[in-house]
Amino acid sequence: MPTPLDWGSSMADENTIQKQLSGSTGGTPAPLEVFTWPPKPAVLDPAEVDALDLSESSHPERSHTRTGDRWAWLKDAEAAWFGVSAVSWREAADRADWNPDAPDSYCPRCGTTAGPFEADADGCAACRCRRLGWSRTVRLGSYQGVLREAVLAGKFTAWRRVCQELGTDLGQAVAQALESAAIDPASIMVCPVATSTRRRLTRGVDHTVILSREVARATGGTLIRALRREYRPPQQRLVASARKQNIAGSFHPRGTACRGLDGRLVVLVDDVRTTGATLSAAARALRGGVKASGGSGVEIWGALVGVTPRSGENRGNS
Numbered sequence: 001m002p003t004p005l006d007w008g009s010s011m012a013d014e015n016t017i018q019k020q021l022s023g024s025t026g027g028t029p030a031p032l033e034v035f036t037w038p039p040k041p042a043v044l045d046p047a048e049v050d051a052l053d054l055s056e057s058s059h060p061e062r063s064h065t066r067t068g069d070r071w072a073w074l075k076d077a078e079a080a081w082f083g084v085s086a087v088s089w090r091e092a093a094d095r096a097d098w099n100p101d102a103p104d105s106y107c108p109r110c111g112t113t114a115g116p117f118e119a120d121a122d123g124c125a126a127c128r129c130r131r132l133g134w135s136r137t138v139r140l141g142s143y144q145g146v147l148r149e150a151v152l153a154g155k156f157t158a159w160r161r162v163c164q165e166l167g168t169d170l171g172q173a174v175a176q177a178l179e180s181a182a183i184d185p186a187s188i189m190v191c192p193v194a195t196s197t198r199r200r201l202t203r204g205v206d207h208t209v210i211l212s213r214e215v216a217r218a219t220g221g222t223l224i225r226a227l228r229r230e231y232r233p234p235q236q237r238l239v240a241s242a243r244k245q246n247i248a249g250s251f252h253p254r255g256t257a258c259r260g261l262d263g264r265l266v267v268l269v270d271d272v273r274t275t276g277a278t279l280s281a282a283a284r285a286l287r288g289g290v291k292a293s294g295g296s297g298v299e300i301w302g303a304l305v306g307v308t309p310r311s312g313e314n315r316g317n318s
């Protein structure tokens with residue numbers, strides 16, 4: 001039985017993180033003023049952060065260097081205090097003998113796990129009677145086991161490297177799907193499902209942008225941040241029936257970014273799909289943005305690291 005990699009054993013445990021930062025393993029907690037984690041990028045003016053983000057979407061390569069310089073201190077801090085070299089999605093996946101899902105192991109429309117002959121191009125039992133905002137789903141795997149641990153590590157502990165590696169794997173899966181569909185990967189637009197400014201600053205990492213950047217890099221597509229998102233209470237805290245209402249109207253087209261999407265295939269990138277409410281709301285805003293800018297429409301795919309398993313689906317470490 002492979003030994004799961006220790007992601008720091010404290011992915012969302014602030015107490016343990018504070019102990020790691022202070023070098024304390026027990027006894028009297030060290031004074032918290034030494035360091036605070038997650039880091040507080042709030043020292044940056046939010047408007048300045050937004051301006052930075054916009055430049056990334058317009059000129060990803062040029063601004064990457066600029067952004068890298070700006071955030072170099074954060075990467076150094078990760079390496080110094082958390083041993084970033086020890087946290088690798090690749091290593092964890094190898095140890096757990098994890099591999100990306102084969103395209104025929106899930107529904108190509110909604111991404112739900114499907115057995116042989118349970119799904120076709122029209123969908124599966126879970127989605128055939130539902131109107132989705134997107135036409136195709138590409139996923140890395142079921143959101144459980146080592147994949148779930150990696151997503152949480154990348155999302156809540158500012159592990160850029162984990163996000164980057166997951167994004168590269170997701171990009172390769174998208175590239176494979178594009179090839180199967182005979183679509184030129186250079187023609188696609190890659191758009192992150194936006195994170196609210198408040199959540200981005202709290203976490204210290206914009207994980208969907210990192211994922212999207214790697215998907216664009218792996219496919220040869222163009223990264224564009226066409227959406228912005230209002231803060232709403234976390235979907236995870238809500239029952240399924242309340243998620244749609246909570247997320248409705250929270251996404252908006254960003255400036256004139258949707259103008260260049262008309263007639264294109266847009267790959268919307270997110271980490272996890274549970275009910276699909278978030279992806280639907282993002283897709284709706286994207287279509288609205290294209291229509292408002294005079295376009296006729298877009299085709300939208302969803303690219304997801306993980307899809308919440310069906311009831312009764314194996315929740316093992318794979």
Ligand SMILES: [Zn+2]
Nearest residue numbers: 107110124127
């Ligand atoms: Zn389906």
